[in-house]
Amino acid sequence: MKTAFPFSAIVGQTDMKQAMILTAVxxxxxxxxxxxxxxxxxxxxxxxLAALLPPITAVKGCPVNSETVDACPDWSENTQSETHERPxxxxxxxxxxxxxxxxxxxxxxxxxxxxxxxFEPGLLARANRGYLYIDEVNLLEDHIVDLLLxxxxxxxNVVEREGLSIRHPARFVLVGxxxxxxxxxxxxxxxxxxxxxxxxxxxxxxxxVEVIKRRDAFDTDPAAFLAAYAAEEAxxxxxxxxxxxxxxxxTQDDAVLTDCAALCIALGSDGLRGELTLLRSARALAxxxxxxxxxxxxLRDVAPIALSHRLRRDPLDDAGxxxxxxxxxxxxxx
Amino acid sequence: xxQEAESWHRARLSIxxxxxxxxxxxxxxxxMRASPMRDAVLTELQAIPLPLKKMPxxxxxxxxxxxxxxxxxxxxxxxxxxxxxxxxxxxxxxTMAERCPIALAAKLSxxxxxxxxxxxxxxxxxxxxxxGCPPALADRLAFHxxxxxxxxxxxxxxxxxxxxxxxxxxxLGEDALEDLTQLAVQLGIDSxxxxxxxxxxxxxxxALFGRSVAAFEDVEAAAALVLAPRAxxxxxxxxxxxxxxxxxxxxxxxxxxxDTDTQQELPDGDMLIAAVKAALPPDILGSxxxxxxSRNxxxxxxxxxxxxxxxxxxxxxxxGRLDGANRIDLVAxxxxxxxxxxxxxxxxxxxxxxxxxxxxxxxxxxxxxxDRLLIFVVDASGSAAVSRLGEAKGxxxxxxxxxxxxxDHVSLIAFRGTEAEVLLPPNKSLVQTKKRLAALPxxxxxxxxxxxxxxxxxxxxxxSKGLTPSVILITDGRANVALDGxxxxxxxxxxxxxxxxxxxxxxxxxxxxxxxxxxxxxLKDLAKxxxxxxxxxxxxxxxxxxxxxxxxxxxx
Numbered sequence: 056m057k058t059a060f061p062f063s064a065i066v067g068q069t070d071m072k073q074a075m076i077l078t079a080v081x082x083x084x085x086x087x088x089x090x091x092x093x094x095x096x097x098x099x100x101x102x103x104l105a106a107l108l109p110p111i112t113a114v115k116g117c118p119v120n121s122e123t124v125d126a127c128p129d130w131s132e133n134t135q136s137e138t139h140e141r142p143x144x145x146x147x148x149x150x151x152x153x154x155x156x157x158x159x160x161x162x163x164x165x166x167x168x169x170x171x172x173x174f175e176p177g178l179l180a181r182a183n184r185g186y187l188y189i190d191e192v193n194l195l196e197d198h199i200v201d202l203l204l205x206x207x208x209x210x211x212n213v214v215e216r217e218g219l220s221i222r223h224p225a226r227f228v229l230v231g232x233x234x235x236x237x238x239x240x241x242x243x244x245x246x247x248x249x250x251x252x253x254x255x256x257x258x259x260x261x262x263x264v265e266v267i268k269r270r271d272a273f274d275t276d277p278a279a280f281l282a283a284y285a286a287e288e289a290x291x292x293x294x295x296x297x298x299x300x301x302x303x304x305x306t307q308d309d310a311v312l313t314d315c316a317a318l319c320i321a322l323g324s325d326g327l328r329g330e331l332t333l334l335r336s337a338r339a340l341a342x343x344x345x346x347x348x349x350x351x352x353x354l355r356d357v358a359p360i361a362l363s364h365r366l367r368r369d370p371l372d373d374a375g376x377x378x379x380x381x382x383x384x385x386x387x388x389x
Numbered sequence: 390x391x392q393e394a395e396s397w398h399r400a401r402l403s404i405x406x407x408x409x410x411x412x413x414x415x416x417x418x419x420x421m422r423a424s425p426m427r428d429a430v431l432t433e434l435q436a437i438p439l440p441l442k443k444m445p446x447x448x449x450x451x452x453x454x455x456x457x458x459x460x461x462x463x464x465x466x467x468x469x470x471x472x473x474x475x476x477x478x479x480x481x482x483x484t485m486a487e488r489c490p491i492a493l494a495a496k497l498s499x500x501x502x503x504x505x506x507x508x509x510x511x512x513x514x515x516x517x518x519x520x521g522c523p524p525a526l527a528d529r530l531a532f533h534x535x536x537x538x539x540x541x542x543x544x545x546x547x548x549x550x551x552x553x554x555x556x557x558x559x560x561l562g563e564d565a566l567e568d569l570t571q572l573a574v575q576l577g578i579d580s581x582x583x584x585x586x587x588x589x590x591x592x593x594x595x596a597l598f599g600r601s602v603a604a605f606e607d608v609e610a611a612a613a614l615v616l617a618p619r620a621x622x623x624x625x626x627x628x629x630x631x632x633x634x635x636x637x638x639x640x641x642x643x644x645x646x647x648d649t650d651t652q653q654e655l656p657d658g659d660m661l662i663a664a665v666k667a668a669l670p671p672d673i674l675g676s677x678x679x680x681x682x683s684r685n686x687x688x689x690x691x692x693x694x695x696x697x698x699x700x701x702x703x704x705x706x707x708x709g710r711l712d713g714a715n716r717i718d719l720v721a722x723x724x725x726x727x728x729x730x731x732x733x734x735x736x737x738x739x740x741x742x743x744x745x746x747x748x749x750x751x752x753x754x755x756x757x758x759x760d761r762l763l764i765f766v767v768d769a770s771g772s773a774a775v776s777r778l779g780e781a782k783g784x785x786x787x788x789x790x791x792x793x794x795x796x797d798h799v800s801l802i803a804f805r806g807t808e809a810e811v812l813l814p815p816n817k818s819l820v821q822t823k824k825r826l827a828a829l830p831x832x833x834x835x836x837x838x839x840x841x842x843x844x845x846x847x848x849x850x851x852x853s854k855g856l857t858p859s860v861i862l863i864t865d866g867r868a869n870v871a872l873d874g875x876x877x878x879x880x881x882x883x884x885x886x887x888x889x890x891x892x893x894x895x896x897x898x899x900x901x902x903x904x905x906x907x908x909x910x911x912l913k914d915l916a917k918x919x920x921x922x923x924x925x926x927x928x929x930x931x932x933x934x935x936x937x938x939x940x941x942x943x944x945x
Contacts, residue, residue, distance in 0.1 A: 094579070
């Protein structure tokens with residue numbers, strides 16, 4: 056495996072980086088969708104995120120990374136009871152993955168050699184308590200999307216096939232990336248993502264050159280490059296850990312809630328998921344910045360990434376949904 | 390050197406660089422039809438120091454990632470694991486890359502991104518400009534090789550006796566990186582992978598020529614080999630000092646060093662552009678499309694074809710493996726196994742019954758055609774009613790009969806008064822459509838914009854249900870009601886154009902039927918905006934109209 060490019064060395068792309076940090080602070084926000092052109096560093100950022108996530112405590116050998124021995128599913132027949140610290144799992148779900156690989160299936164190896172009926176967990180099990188990353192998410196086949204929609208909502212994977220009847224927890228942060236030119240995302244799946252960001256190649260030559268320089272330095276000598284950014288990486292990682300601990304202490308008054316609702320009404324976003332995500336991500340941002348309470352400024356900062364994918368599409372507005380959100384934010388929070 | 394010889398020289402140079410740094414450069418797209426010329430290129434590819442392995446575009450996941458060999462495991466009752474394609478470090482030769490499914494392209498991209506052991510050669514046999522190697526892959530491969538004409542006698546690339554160095558040890562100046570990045574912007578290459586790959590190519594080029602520090606020639610060669618084939622616009626002349634992207638505000642704070650920098654690099658930049666211009670493919674101007682106008686010409690004669698192994702019209706079955714995703718064609722499997730029965734029985738006299746091996750297994754394949762959806766957008770305004778709404782209705786009825794025969798879905802949108810109205814959501818019921826159509830009253834203003842907008846919504850809705858929509862607009866073109874319902878002729882026209890542009894963006898095939906007494910120039914322009922056909926109907930009857938429509942739709 057290649058070593059991942061350090062997160063802190065990514066030039067620009069502040070929206071994307073902020074969205075990822077916010078989901079790391081509060082996984083309940085519900086994932087990030089990154090839409091942008093090829094070669095803008097979408098996948099680099101996701102893979103870099105893994106290094107920033109605080110490690111989790113899990114039972115050794117548990118296929119679903121359970122925290123305690125009691126939480127281990129029976130079917131895993133796991134006899135180990137020690138726990139260990141392991142990095143937060145970041146699992147890739149490749150396009151064209153079969154249903155078997157995603158939800159898990161009968162363990163053919165054991166069925167054939169020992170004649171036993173056993174369950175072989177799939178990608179959803181491995182992603183429990185971690186991240187599930189889908190590159191080119193807009194090209195994902197419909198039957199896999201249907202599976203994901205249900206599991207992402209319920210946090211539980213139910214397998215009823217080949218004589219198996221098994222359920223296991225599958226709580227994960229969904230991270231998707233894609234190129235909008237190649238296809239649209241179904242609105243149901245779009246809605247499951249908490250935040251969405253649009254990335255584009257930096258338009259400033261200086262910034263582009265900086266990207267190339269850093270990448271070139273990284274490719275030439277990864278170890279030295281990682282060492283140079285180790286301090287900055289550690290700083291962000293610590294800040295995330297501190298923010299996680301502080302999350303519950305951030306307060307908000309009713310005025311903030313009113314603002315959330317007013318924004319969502321003005322934008323015409325369906326359901327209440329918009330308000331909830333807006334509030335959660337504003338809280339995560341306040342925690343990350345070390346502020347004691349949510350203010351309008353926090354709402355202003357997270358509104359574009361929390362709401363832009365929840366608007367009804369207006370084919371006549373070329374400005375893009377990000378601009379529309381910004382406009383509404385300005386008028387509502389004036 | 391002639392242009393052809395030049396292109397062969399570039400191809401050979403690309404391969405020589407690839408041989409030095411196969412993994413770092415990612416690989417190459419070889420865009421040539423199968424021919425002795427391509428064989429010549431393939432022979433040269435043997436220079437890559439990795440085992441060359443062919444990968445067909447319909448490779449299964451098990452072959453890619455490795456899996457249990459079911460039949461071997463069963464017969465030996467020991468687990469036999471097949472090693473996947475990705476297990477060893479290889480130079481992957483992807484044949485028929487233009488047919489490569491997006492899913493496979495995504496898996497290959499993932500593998501190239503996360504591991505450091507493969508090099509990919511995509512053999513692209515695309516005949517049309519819009520048929521080719523998936524862009525996600527092409528973006529990750531440094532070279533795009535498509536030599537023209539017959540191969541020339543190879544001339545030595547480097548003076549004899551030059552020792553090739555390790556490209557990893559070559560250093561490349563920061564100004565060279567800046568030059569390459571800047572050049573990529575000028576050539577309209579948005580992806581940042583291009584300048585990165587170019588910088589690696591420059592290092593490999595320097596290594597090939599035995600230089601431990603990359604010189605200008607190396608950067609120049611890299612620009613010609615990596616950047617030129619990706620160009621989407623011709624470089625602007627440096628002399629008119631106005632770049633087409635507005636200078637970002639951040640540049641101002643360190644504006645002074647920037648200025649001195651660019652002045653120093655101007656000659657370099659110019660020479661680089663010259664190098665790239667020489668390497669641009671001859672048909673570049675033809676293939677350059679102004680932004681926003683690229684559009685696939687999808688046939689409207691029938692729905693888009695999709696391969697499917699579950700439903701649709703059956704195709705001949707194919708040898709394959711049972712991987713849970715596809716279905717066995719039992720009859721074909723038995724037929725394939727039949728001739729071998731006597732031999733197999735002799736080999737294994739202890740087994741009774743049929744002897745079926747995994748090589749006999751045939752898999753069912755189907756081709757699914759997504760249904761066509763004809764969206765009729767009918768002008769029922771007063772002006773249209775005066776001319777011939779009746780005739781238009783008759784023509785639509787005839788079209789409906791045809792649509793019924795071909796099991797197309799039909800939807801009807803009418804616009805009159807202040808807004809458009811969906812008279813009939815997509816369905817297959819001929820009777821219902823006819824009833825609604827007959828009851829369609831005429832009169833009022835012409836809210837053309839509103840009609841087009843409704844059509845667009847219908848196109849989106851149809852697509853999300855898996856239909857392939859086409860839009861047929863029947864109007865006399867005198868738009869006089871704006872989107873907000875106010876009677877304002879000028880605003881109505883602007884709105885109509887805007888809505889037409891919005892509809893064009895959905896890439897839907899369309900047809901404009903002019904039913905006014907005299908053909909309207911405005912409608913011709915509208916058809917142009919919609920990138921669709923235009924049919925004027927001066928004194929035509931319903932039969933003629935229907936014939937014209939079917940001719941126009943089926944011709945595509």
